[in-house]
Amino acid sequence: MKSLIDILDLTVEELDELIATAQDIIANPQKYAEACRGLKLASLFFEPSTRTRMSFEAAMYELGGNVISVTGAGTSSAAKGESVADTAKTVSCYTDIIAIRHPKEGAAYVTAKNATIPVINAGDGGHCHPTQTLADLLTIWREKGRFTNLTIGVCGDLKFGRTVHSLINAMSRYEGNKFVLISPEELKVPSYVKKDVLQQKHIPYVQTTDLMAVMPELDILYMTRVQRERFFNEEDYLRLKDSYILTVDKLKTAKPDLAILHPLPRVNEISVAVDDDPRACYFKQVLNGKYMRMALILKLLKEAGKLN
Amino acid sequence: MKSLIDILDLTVEELDELIATAQDIIANPQKYAEACRGLKLASLFFEPSTRTRMSFEAAMYELGGNVISVTGAGTSSAAKGESVADTAKTVSCYTDIIAIRHPKEGAAYVTAKNATIPVINAGDGGHCHPTQTLADLLTIWREKGRFTNLTIGVCGDLKFGRTVHSLINAMSRYEGNKFVLISPEELKVPSYVKKDVLQQKHIPYVQTTDLMAVMPELDILYMTRVQRERFFNEEDYLRLKDSYILTVDKLKTAKPDLAILHPLPRVNEISVAVDDDPRACYFKQVLNGKYMRMALILKLLKEAGKLN
């Protein structure tokens, strides 16, 4: 592997290795503090995503490396008509690894095809966002100690939410897991996810509109944001955005060791009062995202021969 | 103290300590060149202020640290509906100290309440801008050798100019000072500043519209910019913006050791010809601002247990 475009680019073994590296970084940060001295990350955010950008840049700095940051709707070069391929070749002359966020699906893939350095997809349109899934996975690992035999509830916008699709993809590779898909009718998991992933792999799942009915059986509850920009009309958004809000009260029937995840930013899907519940893991997830990005940067730079 | 939101968050003793640290940094920069190695400043400028941002970032780099910079009218997360509180919690996962500039009054305070790392208010609306006051104070200290028994003229926009209010607050804590408040009628110091600060502490002051009449008695002359954005109509701005322009000629009756300060940027409140006068201290003030920010970053990181 040279680049990471989709979470499934990683084998189960590679994922294990990243989890192990991340845990070693957490235990011994000083060991890694100069690992990337003299190397540079190109942080190309052609679509704004401050949180993800900060996570990548913090990761590179904690490895002792440097960052060149490009933000904005398009680079000036793109505005002048330059192709993504030429941008990839040029940026390869200036830096050692690229993290790219782009509104167009496939942009990260084209960048990886043309760059001579490793490329990490930091989100391309509604398609993939594999480092978010890495954050989710490390959080599950640290909270549960396993990737198997878990009942995983995913709740909210399951139609457009790419992080949900990636998580289902990733967790479907482990044994004994069961999915509980909780959403309004309008925002159900697309049938291709159900057919191509869940049914093909014989993963048990249920679909429901009733969060409370399934709450007691969940080991993981993955909440998602209902994004205004995904809706075709404002009326639908307003009607559905408050569905499935997680409150302290709703958590009364949940398991004592439930792990509540959310990719953030949240609007009001989770009441602020839930933050004080020890089962709330979404800010831990932010930290875990940084550690997994550190592990990933190290792995890709090593494979590219830039590190020993 | 964990964060700095308002200049009065600092005791007189803490201020003395910052002044002493800044002077040691000036004398021995090499001693501090690696002090913050491995630590990161989040430079969050939700309102543009290139000068202040550069000062904070230069300060962190001269301490050997790194910087993650966020600029623009709102982060993408804020645009997606995230609260300031959640942003504070998230940024705390990525960095070690925050400098925040925000158009809304109170935003820095809310950030400090929710962050798990120290927060420095780099300006919130028309409210506070304490690190500008730190720059002013170090300049007064280095030029005058004391904070007491000074006749301090403040001139220009005394109504909206937050740096003036902070300076009055800060210098009112020392003995023997006298204020000369020089402005057009429309831009006089608000009565709450006069009542709550000057009168309550029995600080002598005079109000005047005539800069020349008071020039000979001043030890400090603090000029301010008449900001277009503070006016409700263009006509008032145009009529008043050229009042109280400082020229070489007007300085003829001034003391030979007057110190002329200005928070910058200037438009035309001070004639460029004044720059060559040894009494012009406003570019020294820029440098002093960097040193005080260095001292402040060190102090807050130490108190947060991030530094020895």
Added chain:
Amino acid sequence: MKSLIDILDLTVEELDELIATAQDIIANPQKYAEACRGLKLASLFFEPSTRTRMSFEAAMYELGGNVISVTGAGTSSAAKGESVADTAKTVSCYTDIIAIRHPKEGAAYVTAKNATIPVINAGDGGHCHPTQTLADLLTIWREKGRFTNLTIGVCGDLKFGRTVHSLINAMSRYEGNKFVLISPEELKVPSYVKKDVLQQKHIPYVQTTDLMAVMPELDILYMTRVQRERFFNEEDYLRLKDSYILTVDKLKTAKPDLAILHPLPRVNEISVAVDDDPRACYFKQVLNGKYMRMALILKLLKEAGKLN
């Protein structure tokens, strides 16, 4: 020399020295990896140019220095009415060297006049862009081993293309060179370049509209982009933009050791298929630009007494 505004600010001897330094950097990067430790580049891009900005920032990082980056149509200070002169003085308090890109001709010069640190012109309007020419020259040197007795074709927009004018200026100082100026009638080299440079120095040149007719004699072929923003009407742009597109087929009659250069970004002036031809040097040129910027930063910081 304290600053670099125009390529002709450099003597032939200084250019030789920069070329020699760049080649030493290429051969021994580790020798330079900490050369600028503790120093800061102000990367001021008041006009967007991501590629040039990245090149400067990569250069500074590869020298072990830090970067403070300012991008956007104007700084907030400029928006508040600050002069370029005051900005220059202020930035001098925060950093050690400035790279400035500005839409106004002369802005870099005014900055250099007022700054107390070295200034590098990273492009000012249609005027000068000397570090692009440094990239071009190192490429010619590395490909040809000499600056003399070369037949240099320049093709495309020779009227507005400032990089072409600078290259002609720079290469006219060496003996035995000949220029072949290839463009449509509408985009010919301005007469002042022909009179003041080529004719005055008795440099042989030909003007032609026919790329194929002159192809066999060229040692260098410098292609340029036909920029939409340089045209007064859309119709002229559309008619001319595809003139003089370089293809694999057109290269059949070219010398086997032709060096094809382009300042990038390209739109379609050079077919992507040409990229695989060993004579295509434009991505090497990108790399060479970084090395020459490193050499230049070192030279200017040394002359400013900031480096030994």
